[in-house]
């Protein structure tokens with residue numbers, strides 16, 4: 001019969017290196033692109049997702065975010081491959097399920113910056129329901145959807161943002177279903193920060209990602225990102241270099257006015273770029289933290305076994 005172990009066995013061997021704590025933030029150098037880049041991005045040359053990735057690196061460098069303080073989460077799709085390309089914690093999760101996974105991280109580790117990246121299919125088709133629920137719960141994270149109006153990874157199927165008439169492998173005669181409007185959907189679902197940008201304007205992408213990161217709540221950024229392989233030229237009308245128009249949100253727009261935000265979102269393509277909607281509301285993170293603190297207060301000073309005993313006594 002084996003002996004019952006009542007205490008931990010003595011450690012054997014020498015501990016040669018003990019990980020040291022990082023120096024204080026103000027003494028650390030911002031992370032460089034070299035320190036942040038992991039696998040070489042596998043996107044097709046010219047894909048809009050390249051610039052979004054480069055601007056994510058820039059954001060991390062500019063705002064002095066550290067490896068141990070960021071997490072990069074994604075579902076499945078070309079745009080969802082970011083976690084492979086970023087040298088930080090993160091997960092390339094199930095198609096459409098990035099948001100619930102990210103929600104768990106955000107709620108359990110409120111000290112982290114949780115960034116979620118994905119595509120229009122991942123966000124609004126298979127992940128459509130998760131999008132609505134994460135937005136309404138106002139869970140703190142930044143969600144950047146690289147909208148290319150097509151399923152890129154699986155080689156050209158109609159997506160929920162493909163315009164009517166778009167010819168694809170699933171709609172060889174042209175798309176017949178009315179596309180969704182991501183901005184309207186985000187506002188209606190309860191997102192507390194809703195912005196729109198395009199990969200062809202890097203400064204604007206960075207500005208929107210930064211504002212989104214600073215928002216205390218669920219922040220959503222729709223970033224037009226051209227799929228040069230399966231929907232070339234989709235966004236030319238929004239690109240001044242291709243003869244299009246890049247119109248920023250009018251300076252007198254009230255970002256707290258929901259109806260005004262819908263109105264902006266209702267403009268025909270290319271519409272406006274900038275922050276459409278931004279309001280302050282308590283986050284689920286804050287509400288859960290308050291519940292936890294109140295519960296801990298009730299058992300303050302008690303040992304674990306005493307808390308258990310109290311629970312058993314209540315069951316009697």
Ligand SMILES: Cc1ncc(C[n+]2csc(CCOP(=O)(O)OP(=O)(O)O)c2C)c(N)n1
Pocket residue numbers: 076077078079080095118119120121122123126146148150151152153154159
């Ligand atoms: C459950 C499940 N269904 C379908 C797929 C196949 N699939 C992978 S990515 C994808 C669509 C991706 O489109 P989008 O999110 O727009 O990303 P993009 O590749 O355009 O960046 C689909 C249908 C899958 N991987 N898992």
Ligand code: SF4
Pocket residue numbers: 042043044046047048049078079148152153226227228229230
């Ligand atoms: S298929 Fe389209 S979305 Fe995917 S990497 Fe190539 S250009 Fe980008």
Ligand SMILES: [Mg+2]
Pocket residue numbers: 077119120121146147148149150151152159
């Ligand atoms: Mg897509």
